[in-house]
Amino acid sequence: MMLGASSLKQIDKWVxxxxxxxxxxxxxxxxxxxxxxxxxxxxxxxRHFHLHAVVIGSTFWHEHLAFRDALRQNPALAAxxxxxxxxxxxxxxxxxxxxxxxxxxxISSIIQMSNLVLHVKCKA
Numbered sequence: 306m307m308l309g310a311s312s313l314k315q316i317d318k319w320v321x322x323x324x325x326x327x328x329x330x331x332x333x334x335x336x337x338x339x340x341x342x343x344x345x346x347x348x349x350x351x352r353h354f355h356l357h358a359v360v361i362g363s364t365f366w367h368e369h370l371a372f373r374d375a376l377r378q379n380p381a382l383a384a385x386x387x388x389x390x391x392x393x394x395x396x397x398x399x400x401x402x403x404x405x406x407x408x409x410x411x412i413s414s415i416i417q418m419s420n421l422v423l424h425v426k427c428k429a
Contacts, residue, residue, distance in 0.1 A: 306354065307369055309361035316342045316358040328356060340365045371419035372412055386411060 310316045320330050320342070328344040335342070340363055346354040359365045376383040389411055397404035 306356045307366070308356055308358040309366060310358060312360055313340075313342065316360075319358070323356070323358075328354070338365070368416045368420075372415050375415050375419050382415070386415075 308316075310319070323344055324330060327348065328346045329348040331343045331345055340359060342358040344354075344356040344358065345352040346356070357365075357369070359369075376386060389408065393404050393407045397407060
């Protein structure tokens, strides 16, 4: 899930509110992705919710909306991504970072393709 705000300072003000409703703020990933704040829920056990809080209009915002839209528009692509995630979840069951990194090539290729399509549409 993605939560948008006008600034990272605004998101930082929401940390305590999100923690009150059961999210855990995971600050260690800020070094890898400083343009977002990352939260998980529940705090203990299998985490079913991953919340990326980002600035509306940022590169992260646009790229991840493009990725979402590509999956929504192409059921075969969505199925391929789902299959990849299931395989990686088994392979990297105890290594969240490796799981995330292993998805990167797939996600990046879809974002790049979406950016090319958007660029062509804008020129038309």
